[in-house]
Amino acid sequence: MKRKITLKHIARELGVSISTVSKALKNSNEISRDTKEKVQAFAKLYNYKPNNIAISLKNKQTKNIGVIIPNIVHHFFTTVFRGIEKYAGARGYNVVVCVSDESFDKEVINMEMLANGSVDGFIMSLSAETQARNDFAHLKEVTEQGIPLVLFDRVTDIIKCDKVIINDKEIAFKAVSKLIADNRKHIALITTDNYFNVSRFRGEGYKEALQAAGIKVDENLILTLPYDEIDENVIRRFFQKEKIDAVLCVNEIFAVLCMGIAQELGHHVPNDIAFIGFTDGLLSKYVRPTLTTVAQHGEKMGEIAAQMLIEKIENEPMEEKETYNTEVIEATIIERESTVNEI
Numbered sequence: 001m002k003r004k005i006t007l008k009h010i011a012r013e014l015g016v017s018i019s020t021v022s023k024a025l026k027n028s029n030e031i032s033r034d035t036k037e038k039v040q041a042f043a044k045l046y047n048y049k050p051n052n053i054a055i056s057l058k059n060k061q062t063k064n065i066g067v068i069i070p071n072i073v074h075h076f077f078t079t080v081f082r083g084i085e086k087y088a089g090a091r092g093y094n095v096v097v098c099v100s101d102e103s104f105d106k107e108v109i110n111m112e113m114l115a116n117g118s119v120d121g122f123i124m125s126l127s128a129e130t131q132a133r134n135d136f137a138h139l140k141e142v143t144e145q146g147i148p149l150v151l152f153d154r155v156t157d158i159i160k161c162d163k164v165i166i167n168d169k170e171i172a173f174k175a176v177s178k179l180i181a182d183n184r185k186h187i188a189l190i191t192t193d194n195y196f197n198v199s200r201f202r203g204e205g206y207k208e209a210l211q212a213a214g215i216k217v218d219e220n221l222i223l224t225l226p227y228d229e230i231d232e233n234v235i236r237r238f239f240q241k242e243k244i245d246a247v248l249c250v251n252e253i254f255a256v257l258c259m260g261i262a263q264e265l266g267h268h269v270p271n272d273i274a275f276i277g278f279t280d281g282l283l284s285k286y287v288r289p290t291l292t293t294v295a296q297h298g299e300k301m302g303e304i305a306a307q308m309l310i311e312k313i314e315n316e317p318m319e320e321k322e323t324y325n326t327e328v329i330e331a332t333i334i335e336r337e338s339t340v341n342e343i
Contacts, residue, residue: 005046006144014038018146065309066114067097068107068124070154074251075281076298077125080152083302084123091310093120102227104129108138120313121148123305126156128227131195134158146322148312150305153296154197162308163326164301168198171294171331172205173212175248175276178333180213182341184246184274188221188238190258191250196227199250202278206248225254235261244273246339252279256287259338275338289337297329304329 011018016035024031024039025048031039042048065088069077085095096119098110107127114122122142130136131154139159143149152164179187187210194200207217223238239262247262249255255277259269267273269289277284280295304327 005048008144010039010042010048014042062118062120063092064094064096064119066119066122067095068100068110068122069097070100070102070125070127072099074279076279076296079298080302083299084306087303087306093310100127102128104133104135111138115142121309123150123152123309125152126154148309150309152301152305160324162324164305165326166296166329166331168201169205172202172248173209175294175333176206176209179246179274180209182274185215186221186243187246187248188223188242188244189248190223190225190254192227193224202250232261239265246274249277252277252281252283252293255291256283270338271341280334292336292339293334295332295334297331301329
C-alpha cells in the first residue's frame, strides 16, 4: 500500500516549491509546460489526492479563527480564550471555540468540523486522550497542507508549528525553593500523569529544587491523580499516611481540594501545611485561606497565540521551508495566605 503523499512530498522530490506544485496541479499558466507535466505525472503515479479540507481553507479567507480547548473547568483556559478573542477582534477576526472534553475523538471531530471552510486556522491545547495516545495524525494532516496552527500550554514537539508555553519547569523549581526557604522539609507534589507535558515539566522542577537543597526525593510524597474523576478518599489517605508540611499542586482545582481536605483532617494552613497551586483563578482568590499560586498569564498567552496565528494567515511564506517559533511566557508566583505563617 502506497503511503499518502502531500504537496510537500511532491515539492521535495521534484526540487520545486510547494506553490509551484499547487499551481502545476491546477494547470496554471504561470508554470512551464515541462514542469506541469512532471508534477502531474508524479502526482498520478503516487495517486496524490488533494486534501479538500485544506483546499477549502486556502481558497478563501473567512476571517474566522478556530479555537479548541480541552475543558472549561479550569479557569486558565477561559483566560486564554479571552486573550485570543481580544487580539483577534481588534484585527477583525471572529473566534469560534469548541471544547474537546479531554477526548481524542471530539478533538478530531471539532477540527474536521471547523476545517470545512469555516476557519482560516487553528489555536488549540491538546486533550488528555490525545497526549496519552500520542496520536497527532489529525494535526499533521492540516499542517502538512500549510494550514496555520498554533498550540498553547499542552503541546507536542512532534508537530511543527508555532507554540506558546510558560516556563513550567523553572517556575515549579522557584515555587518549591520558596517553600524550602520557609523551612519546609516534607514537600509533597500533587500531579497528573506524565503524558501531560505541563505536569511532567512541573514534576521535574519539583524534584530538581529538592535535590538542589540537598533534600532526597521521596516518591511516597508524590500523588498522581486522574484528570477526570478524583476520589477524595485517596487524597484523605495520602494526608493521613504521609508526613507533609507543604504541597505543590499542578493545578488550581487540585490545590483547593487538597487544602480543604487537609483542613478537615485538623491541619492548620499554612502553619502545619503550606499550599501552592498553578493558575491564578477565582478559586485561588476566594478560597479560605486564600491560595498562593503560580500565575500563568493566560490572557497574555492567548493574545500571543492569536498574534502568531494571524501573522501566519496573512503572510503566506514564499519559501517551502517555514520557520516556527516557541514563545515562553515567564510565570510569576503570587503569594497569599496559604504560605504565610501566622504569628
